[in-house]
Amino acid sequence: MLDVQDNPAPEVHDDPIAVDPRQFAAKVNSWLPHDIMLTDAWFPLAHSFAVAKKPIRRAVYSHPYFIWRKPDGSLVAAETHPNDQLAAKKSEYTDEAGHYPVIEKYGYVWGWLGKPENAAPEHIPSIPYLPEDGGLPLHMLGTVRFDCCAPLSLENLIDLTHADFIHADVVGDEKMDKETVEVFHDSETITMVRTCVNKSVAPIMKIFGGVRDDVQQVRQVIRIYLRSHAAIAYGRFSPGDNVQLFHPCVPETRDRTRLDYAMNTSNVKKTNLFRYMMPKASYKVSRQDSSMTSPQSPRYMRPEKRKDLHSPLDEAGQKYRVLMLALAERQARGDFTYRDNVSSDCSDIIGYEKA
Amino acid sequence: MTEAAWWAVARSEEISADKPHNVDIGDQPVVLWRDDKKVVRALEDRCPHRRAPLSLGCILGNGAIQCGYHGWTYDGASGQLIDIPNLKSDRKFPPVYKARPFAVHEDAGFVRVCLDAKAAAPAPDDRVLPLSGTSIVALDHEHWIAALFDDPSLVLSIKGVRFSPYLLTELSEQQGKLVLERSCQWASPxxxxxxxxxxxxxxxxxTDPVTGETDLTLLDDEFRALFRAVLAPVPAARGVTQVRWRAALSPGRHHLMAKAMGIGTPFRVFDHVDGAALRVLKPSASIHASDLRESIVTRKSGPPTAQEAAA
Structure with a gap:
């Protein structure tokens, strides 16, 4: 049994979701994620621990970022490597010295892609369960990659019914008594809340987490910060431990995605193996996702006459498409302003239970 | 076939003054040889008399090429018929008695041919790349280049290098070329x-958008070049691609695996492409190549400038 509830944003004259259903459907079906490039955003380019004196290389939409620390520990994010003999012309996204705005928060080095003068700390997304100063142990951090388009990766994430099939051996299958999906949005974020009653227990919780029951009550939240292509994946499991994942999808190119994740399992007892194994599940889960998103990606690079088919469970994904397109259209018109604050604490929105 | 393009149809060492050499540019057969001054000459590989391939003939002491069928003899620079031995006379031949000549340019170890005999010479290239080879691949030019963009391991190997699926920059135009950068690993655990x-x-x-001639540069994470190669894929008859290449290892390679590149053969272009792997190769980096190619070529051959129009 499935209930889908819509929670519209407060009425504003240009909410792209609150339009005529036919217009909405047209937008959903004009989805060309490969062509979307959002700027004036912070991207979590690297875990803080990975940045030292030697420059490391990252990219956002093929724009190179070389990041290193000066002797005083401060950060530099430059568009060219000091030894690069093939350096291209200076990007419009860097200052006179060829440097991008850069900031450190939540244990990540965030690089700004956009007009340097618009870079402001308040545009860094709120992640309630990551310590602002970082410091999570290394076993909770990792890197996985997808050879697919970042928005497709996030669309995959926000429809968690995929998990019941391709990740069933990790997080459990589709067997449950009732499923409810709620969707919230503003101009910069979309939040999906999935509530499952008597869902089959996630195998990883059975094997490593000490859960002995056959079913559990599940509340999963996916909140996507649209411009930063970064998601919070927060799950409450009863019985079981809460799962607190930060899931950024940095578009290194329009068809490649880098995910430097942080799975904060410090809420789990130190004697419980789940604390150490759950962060490693990303290695398995990401390969499972990639098996679908990789071949999917080139099929979204060109306009198609055939429309995708949809079910009520796709509401979050459909709205994600429309919100991304709306932001892209707004930026194409020269409007790069943030109409909603992404850094205000979202604990209440995601139902975060502080330890 | 673009008339104005310069195609690297041979390596310098493949062309001699002893024996004519046959190549194709698409469906156009070309015969190459060195004349008595060691200058490379190129004519259509077809005798205008009875259509026999000139490459089945021989090179005379005066540098002209003689058809092996009836002995018609042609000047390499102009293609002009200069002798029909059996005529036993000094008669001059009308100007239409000629084989079709092509423009030739040789440098950096490649012989390049342009189908437009009056084409201006290409920009000089002073690279010295001592390693070289030729592979003839049963895959058409466009798909060979697409495979190079999407998974280089299907068409070539660099010793000790594993190509990852992950790109640092996707295919884009840089200074008139199609450029991408792919992350790689050493082939060690x-x-x-x-x-x-x-x-x-x-x-x-x-990659050049028209000819597909490609510069490969292997860089370490400090932006030091470890290896350079030039690949020259040329379309041939029946959808075959002829790939000539030249390469050089950089001196002063620091990493152990980089040093090991100097042992044995550091670079290979495959003669065969794994069809099963090619069939399931996901088009990704290559998917916008045709659009980019078209946009570059259109711009280059765009409307004349005011100066050109006035002229």
Whole structure:
């Protein structure tokens, strides 16, 4: 049994979701994620621990970022490597010295892609369960990659019914008594809340987490910060431990995605193996996702006459498409302003239970 | 076939004054040889008399090429018929008695031919790349280049290097070329590519939009070049691609694996492409190549400038 509830944003004259259903459907079906490039955003380019004196290389939409620390520990994010003999012309996204705005928060080095003068700390997304100063142990951090388009990766994430099939051996299958999906949005974020009653227990919780029951009550939240292509994946499991994942999808190119994740399992007892194994599940889960998103990606690079088919469970994904397109259209018109604050604490929105 | 393009149809060492050499540019057969001054000459590989391939003939002491069928003899520079031995006379031949000549340019170890005999010479190239080879691949030019963009391991190998599926820059135009950069790993035990944070090496691919002539540069993570190669794929008859290449290892390679590149053969272009792997190769980096190619070519051959129009 499935209930889908819509929670519209407060009425504003240009909410792209609150339009005529036919217009909405047209937008959903004009989805060309490969062509979307959002700027004036912070991207979590690297875990803080990975940045030292030697420059490391990252990219956002093929724009190179070389990041290193000066002797005083401060950060530099430059568009060219000091030894690069093939350096291209200076990007419009860097200052006179060829440097991008850069900031450190939540244990990540965030690089700004956009007009340097618009870079402001308040545009860094709120992640309630990551310590602002970082410091999570290394076993909770990792890197996985997808050879697919970042928005497709996030669309995959926000429809968690995929998990019941391709990740069933990790997080459990589709067997449950009732499923409810709620969707919230503003101009910069979309939040999906999935509530499952008597869902089959996630195998990883059975094997490593000490859960002995056959079913559990599940509340999963996916909140996507649209411009930063970064998601919070927060799950409450009863019985079981809460799962607190930060899931950024940095578009290194329009068809490649880098995910430097942080799975904060410090809420789990130190004697419980789940604390150490759950962060490693990303290695398995990401390969499972990639098996679908990789071949999917080139099929979204060109306009198609055939429309995708949809079910009520796709509401979050459909709205994600429309919100991304709306932001892209707004930026194409020269409007790069943030109409909603992404850094205000979202604990209440995601139902975060502080330890 | 673009008339104005310069195609690297041979390596310098493949062309001699002893024996004519046959190549194709698409469906156009070309005969190459060196004349008595060691200058490379190129004519249509077809005798205008009875259509026999001139490449089945011989090179005379005066540098002219003689058809092996009836002995008609042609000047390499102009294609003009200069002798029919059995006529036993000094008569002059009308100007239409000629084989079709092509423009030829030789440098950096390649012989390049342009189907337009009056084409201006290409920009000089002073690179010295001592390693070289030729492979003839049963895959058409466009798909060979697409495979190079999407998974280089299907068409070539660089000793000790594994190509990852992950790109640092997607295919884009840089200075009139199609350029991408791919993350790579050393072929030693390592963390799997999908879970690797930082790659030790990268391969920069810069391809001419028309000919597909490609500069490969293998860089380490300090932007030091370890290896360079020029690949010259040329379309041939029946959808075959002829790939000539020249390459050089950089001196002063620091990493152990980089040093090991100097042992044995550091570079290969495959004669065969694994059809099963090619069939399921996901088009990704290559998917916008045709659009980019078209936009570059259109711009280059765009409307005349005011100066050109006035002239």
């Amino acid at each position: 390592h963390w799997p590519a999908p879970f690797t944070s930082d790659f030790p090496i990268s391969l920069r691919i810069a």
